[in-house]
Amino acid sequence: MVYAVVRAGGRQEKVEVGTIVTMDRIKADKDGNVELAAVLLVDGDNITSDSKSLADVKVTAQVLNDLRGPKIIIQKFKNKTGYKKRQGHRQDLTRVQVTKIA
Template sequence: MEIGTIVTTNRIAGDKDGKVSFPAVLLVDGDTITSDQDALAKVTVTGEVLNDLRGPKIVIQKFKNKTGYKKRQGHRQDLTRVKITGIK
């Protein structure tokens, strides 16, 4: 990710201003790649919640032959769209 990237994640509750922070998992700065946990503990990624939305409908169907059993249900995942505002 870089600053200005818009990311869609599972539902995240931001603070009252709509700000969220993520822990860094991997840091790539030019040719240097940092994956050490101690160094990454100092890095935070901040973002701004743009909106909450629902994912596409997923249809779940179950059927058993010769028993008359049929079941159909749906699911829509709760999602949040976040714009990355800073990496420090």
Template sequence: MVYAVVRAGGRQEKVEVGTVVTMDRIAADENGNVTLTPVLLVDGDKITSDAKSLAKVTVTAEVLNDLRGPKIIIQKYKNKTGYKKRQGHRQELTRVKITGIK
């Protein structure tokens, strides 16, 4: 069983070939492919975490679609002063499918 832990927009995700992952927005090349940076590689009983060895490893993914996360409401309020502030945020996300770990 081969899997890798990749850096995915401020977080780390455990991925295998065929896994669909939602991560922060990432730009794809003209073919719709992305190369992700591995942090750890597990190939059966062999575990690779050395930076020099991981430089040879490539994790490729295909961008399925771009989407936006759920709406988050930020509210600020100060008592007795009439100060109220309301703000919303939606994170921009990308859904990718892992196509290869080499």
């Protein structure tokens, strides 16, 4: 069983071939492929975590679609001063499917 832990938009995700991951918006190349940086690689009994060996590891993913996350409401309020502020935010996301770990 081969899997890797990759850096995906400020977080780390455990991925195998075929795993679908939603991460922060990322630019793809003209074919729609993205290369993700590996932090850890597990290949059966072998565990690779040093940076020199991980420089050779390529985790390739295919971009499925771009989407936006749920709306988050930000409210600020200060008592007795008449100050209140309300704003919303929707994060830009990308959904990718891992195609190859080499």
